[in-house]
Amino acid sequence: DQQVKQNSPSLSVQEGRISILNCDYTNSMFDYFLWYKKYPAEGPTFLISISSIKDKNEDGRFTVFLNKSAKHLSLHIVPSQPGDSAVYFCAAIPRGSSYKLIFGSGTRLLVRP
Amino acid sequence: ETGVTQTPRHLVMGMTNKKSLKCEQHLGHNAMYWYKQSAKKPLELMFVYSLEERVENNSVPSRFSPECPNSSHLFLHLHTLQPEDSALYLCASSQVLGNEQFFGPGTRLTVL
Numbered sequence: 001d002q003q004v005k006q007n008s009p010s011l012s013v014q015e016g017r018i019s020i021l022n023c024d025y026t027n028s029m030f031d032y033f034l035w036y037k038k039y040p041a042e043g044p045t046f047l048i049s050i051s052s053i054k055d056k057n058e059d060g061r062f063t064v065f066l067n068k069s070a071k072h073l074s075l076h077i078v079p080s081q082p083g084d085s086a087v088y089f090c091a092a093i094p095r096g097s098s099y100k101l102i103f104g105s106g107t108r109l110l111v112r113p
Numbered sequence: 114e115t116g117v118t119q120t121p122r123h124l125v126m127g128m129t130n131k132k133s134l135k136c137e138q139h140l141g142h143n144a145m146y147w148y149k150q151s152a153k154k155p156l157e158l159m160f161v162y163s164l165e166e167r168v169e170n171n172s173v174p175s176r177f178s179p180e181c182p183n184s185s186h187l188f189l190h191l192h193t194l195q196p197e198d199s200a201l202y203l204c205a206s207s208q209v210l211g212n213e214q215f216f217g218p219g220t221r222l223t224v225l
Contacts (some may be wrong), residue, residue, distance in 0.1 A: 002155065009153075043117065043203055043216030044156075089156070098211025099144065100169070103155040
């Protein structure tokens with residue numbers, strides 16, 4: 001059973017609008033959450049993270065929100081740009097492990113010009 | 114070369130073949146990782162090495178055999194694989210265990 005779930009396999013957004021990518025998790029023992037971005041033929045690259053003691057982290061156009069009661073996190077990209085078109089993976093690190101990344105299955109974002 | 118490189122980028126092999134995947138990191142990192150991504154499934158951690166010592170073996174079948182001869186190189190030796198082993202195999206490295214992981218582009222493996 002997947003501990004980290006990305007229920008939307010794809011998302012299409014108009015350039016300049018907001019992209020919202022969602023992630024749900026089942027294990028309340030996760031200490032840290034991360035978002036990775038992957039372009040075709042490249043490996044995933046780290047985008048932004050959030051500690052379980054926070055509910056929001058912002059970095060430029062990217063903001064991650066964590067709702068612990070709902071076991072839900074989301075990545076907001078605003079404004080969306082065509083270069084943001086990629087697959088986005090949500091990942092979590094369990095308490096007591098500094099390196100075990102548990103990934104979701106990814107959401108493919110397409111930003112239309 | 115910079116970052117994390119993987120060779121070959123694509124590999125097709127029969128079930129009786131023996132092949133190896135190679136990963137090299139040019140970042141001066143001390144930890145290296147192998148992940149597997151099957152179609153429409155999440156990345157799964159397979160093996161973790163720190164300072165050339167294996168620290169994680171995630172219930173991976175013995176037909177996958179990792180080797181870490183030094184902190185810059187990581188191999189995954191493959192033998193008698195099954196068609197369901199066809200996947201994207203990703204290597205990653207980090208400064209030390211627990212730091213941000215940097216991924217290579219992956220090897221797309223097809224087992225016939």
